[in-house]
Structure formats: structure tokens, C-alpha cells
Amino acid sequence: MRSLLVLLLSYSFFLSCDDGDVLNVQLEFDQNLSRCNGTTGSYILYDTREDPFESLTLLFPNNAQAQSIFNPENSGATEMMSINGNTVRFNYRTYSGDPNDYLCKDIPDENVSVIQNYEPQSGTVIFTSTFEDDDKDGVPNALEFDGDTDGDGIEDYKDNDDDGDNVPTLNERPDPNDDGDLSDAQDTDADGTPDYLDTDDDGDGTLTRLEDANNNGNLFDDIATGASVARFLDDTVNNSYAVTVTKPNAYTRTFKIFVILEDIDLSVFATDNFILGTYEYSINF
Ligand SMILES: [Ca+2]
Ligand SMILES: [Ca+2]
Ligand SMILES: [Ca+2]
Ligand SMILES: [Ca+2]
Known part of the structure; x- marks a missing residue:
């Protein structure tokens, strides 16, 4: 029935008006x-x-x-x-x-x-x-882990920080070339677990979320003196800090x-x- 309807709507309706004119009505919305x-x-x-x-x-x-x-x-x-x-x-x-x-x-x-x-x-x-x-975290819903990686009660498909390390998944580069194939996901310590699912990204023994020296929830502004990369990606510094902040989740x-x-x-x-x-x-x- 639907296909018939679509067929009907694909054509013009020719309507006879009282004055004898033919009105051409097209319902092509x-x-x-x-x-x-x-x-x-x-x-x-x-x-x-x-x-x-x-x-x-x-x-x-x-x-x-x-x-x-x-x-x-x-x-x-x-x-x-x-x-x-x-x-x-x-x-x-x-x-x-x-x-x-x-x-x-x-x-x-x-x-x-x-x-x-x-x-x-x-x-x-x-x-x-x-x-x-969808949390729009760079991992298509179909490729998100079917569960709750960090156990925070938010399933991965709507958790924009899948491993709960306070670094948003999008910023852990799950798909650097944005082609929908995650085989090139960033893995800083090359331990086989991509950064977005790794709670210790640089593999220095200190959890990423505890390398937040100023406890502001932004891991990228904590850089050791003389270093060029943030502490959580720098395996030469493994200081652990008392971190209390947890970033709120957001999804659409x-x-x-x-x-x-x-x-x-x-x-x-x-x-x-x-x-x-x-x-x-x-x-x-
Ligand atoms: Ca996610
Ligand atoms: Ca993360
Ligand atoms: Ca991580
Ligand atoms: Ca570190």
C-alpha cells in the first residue's frame, strides 16, 4: 500500500475545476x-x-x-x-x-x-x-564496547570518557584519520590497549587521572618542568597527585x-x- 501511495504521489494529479480549467497539483513533498x-x-x-x-x-x-x-x-x-x-x-x-x-x-x-x-x-x-x-566521542556507536568499560554506570556508547581517566575519548584519538576504522587508534605505551580504553596511557605505573597536578580535570595542562608533553603521556614522570575532580558526562x-x-x-x-x-x-x- 505504501509503495502504491508513493507511486501515486510521484505523479501529478489532474483536477477538473468548475470553470473547466485543469489544475495540475503535485504533492511532491x-x-x-x-x-x-x-x-x-x-x-x-x-x-x-x-x-x-x-x-x-x-x-x-x-x-x-x-x-x-x-x-x-x-x-x-x-x-x-x-x-x-x-x-x-x-x-x-x-x-x-x-x-x-x-x-x-x-x-x-x-x-x-x-x-x-x-x-x-x-x-x-x-x-x-x-x-x-550518541556521545560523539569519535567512536561510532557500532564500534563502542558493548558494556561499561570504566564501571561508572554509563554504557560506553553514551560515555564520552570510556576509560574514566578524565581525558575525553575524543582527545585520546581513537580514530586519528577519522575513517571509521579504529585499528590506528593511538596507543602511547604500545601495550595493545588503545589510549581511550587505557587508564595508564603512558604505562609509567601511575594512573592517568592521578597525573593531574593541579586537580582541574584537564590532563593536558600538567607538564613537568623541561618536558614537552603532558605528564599522563610522559613516562619519565610518574608523580601521583590527590585528584578529586571527575568530569561530568555528556551525550546527545x-x-x-x-x-x-x-x-x-x-x-x-x-x-x-x-x-x-x-x-x-x-x-x-
Ligand atoms: Ca564512548
Ligand atoms: Ca579517557
Ligand atoms: Ca586513557
Ligand atoms: Ca606520566
């Missing part, structure tokens, strides 16, 4: 949705195109269900709503100018006006919300909200399954 934020107690997810100027908009209340849609507890969660022409509305519109100057504006551009408006009075909206966490959760409409009748076309598209956004933790 890219399915990458944007969002107007709920200043008026509602959200709008929308898609626009410029040739011709058209929009698809889905309006729904900013309430607990909307929070479940945009910030679900579990990836893959679904929510459903009924289009009612009031609090939940779907509109297909054509414009005299760029709809991006019209949508989401408290005071829309006066030079842009709606030419045609099509709106079903019933139908079902199905939201499927997925998310993926990227959401994808996939929206399908079922059983809608816009008068210019009716369908039992319409892919509105996907709204993607990220939150930093």
Missing part, C-alpha cells in the same frame, strides 16, 4: 518535517515546497500526549490521535508566496496569502517516536518522529495511508 513551537498551546508539524508554494500542516495540542511523542520513555513508542477539525487538524494549502514566511508567524507576511485550503474532517494520526543516543539523544495519516479525504484526493514524514531533532544531556 520531501517528508522532512519542521515544527512550530507551542506558543499558542499547540504544536504544528509541517512540510513546505516552493514550486508551487504549498504546505502540509498537522496541528495538535501541546499536552501530556505531545510530550510522550516528542520525548518518549522508550524508543519505538507509538501514539494515536483523531483528526477532528478543531484541536487536531491536517491542512493542505497553496499560497501566493513562500509558506515559510507565513507558517509559525504570530504576524504572517502580509504579502503571502492562502489561495486554496483543503482539510479533512476525520482521520487518524499515528506517531512513531524512536531515538538513538537524537529523536525521529515518524508521522502517518490514515483514512483522510481532502476532496482533491483521498487515501487510507499517507506518509506525512519524519521530524528529527536532538537534545543534549
Whole structure:
């Protein structure tokens, strides 16, 4: 059914108007949705195109269900709503100018006006919300150790300091040439354990995190007199310091909200399954 729909949407719809003209309507949206934020107690997810100027908009209340849609507890969660022409509305519109100057504006551009408006009075909206966490530490999620290397309670795929030595994984050069192959990961002491998983990077017997002379959580500004590299990479100095600082972790959760409409009748076309598209956004933790 979906492939049939895509096929249908790939072609132009030729519509006979009352005056006998033939109107050529193309519903070729890219399915990458944007969002107007709920200043008026509602959200709008929308898609626009410029040739011709058209929009698809889905309006729904900013309430607990909307929070479940945009910030679900579990990836893959679904929510459903009924289009009612009031609090939940779907509109297909054509414009005299760029709809991006019209949508989401408290005071829309006066030079842009709606030419045609099509709106079903019933139908079902199905939201499927997925998310993926990534610490963006230079190690692709698929290549992160499937577990918690440093035992700090944060799994490696969202731990930006995998070995817990206070040197961020990204700064331990897990992939120096950034080609996605970690076989060239930096291994300062050549002990077979790459620096980003090695708690004693220079192999001098003093843990990296304890070579932080000024106890500020930055291992790179601790350089012994006359040396040219930081203590934690310098196996000629192994002084151990009373270190109390632990750097906070940070990761990014990227959401994808996939929206399908079922059983809608816009008068210019009716369908039992319409892919509105996907709204993607990220939150930093
Ligand atoms: Ca990591
Ligand atoms: Ca580290
Ligand atoms: Ca290390
Ligand atoms: Ca050292």
C-alpha cells in the first residue's frame, strides 16, 4: 500500500475545476518535517515546497500526549490521535508566496496569502517516536564496547570518557584519520590497549587521572618542568597527585518522529495511508 501511495504521489494529479480549467497539483513533498513551537498551546508539524508554494500542516495540542511523542520513555513508542477539525487538524494549502514566511508567524507576511485550503474532517494520526543516543566521542556507536568499560554506570556508547581517566575519548584519538576504522587508534605505551580504553596511557605505573597536578580535570595542562608533553603521556614522570575532580558526562539523544495519516479525504484526493514524514531533532544531556 505504501509503495502504491508513493507511486501515486510521484505523479501529478489532474483536477477538473468548475470553470473547466485543469489544475495540475503535485504533492511532491520531501517528508522532512519542521515544527512550530507551542506558543499558542499547540504544536504544528509541517512540510513546505516552493514550486508551487504549498504546505502540509498537522496541528495538535501541546499536552501530556505531545510530550510522550516528542520525548518518549522508550524508543519505538507509538501514539494515536483523531483528526477532528478543531484541536487536531491536517491542512493542505497553496499560497501566493513562500509558506515559510507565513507558517509559525504570530504576524504572517502580509504579502503571502492562502489561495486554496483543503482539510479533512476525520482521520487518524499515528506517531512513531524512536531515538538513538550518541556521545560523539569519535567512536561510532557500532564500534563502542558493548558494556561499561570504566564501571561508572554509563554504557560506553553514551560515555564520552570510556576509560574514566578524565581525558575525553575524543582527545585520546581513537580514530586519528577519522575513517571509521579504529585499528590506528593511538596507543602511547604500545601495550595493545588503545589510549581511550587505557587508564595508564603512558604505562609509567601511575594512573592517568592521578597525573593531574593541579586537580582541574584537564590532563593536558600538567607538564613537568623541561618536558614537552603532558605528564599522563610522559613516562619519565610518574608523580601521583590527590585528584578529586571527575568530569561530568555528556551525550546527545537524537529523536525521529515518524508521522502517518490514515483514512483522510481532502476532496482533491483521498487515501487510507499517507506518509506525512519524519521530524528529527536532538537534545543534549
Ligand atoms: Ca564512548
Ligand atoms: Ca579517557
Ligand atoms: Ca586513557
Ligand atoms: Ca606520566
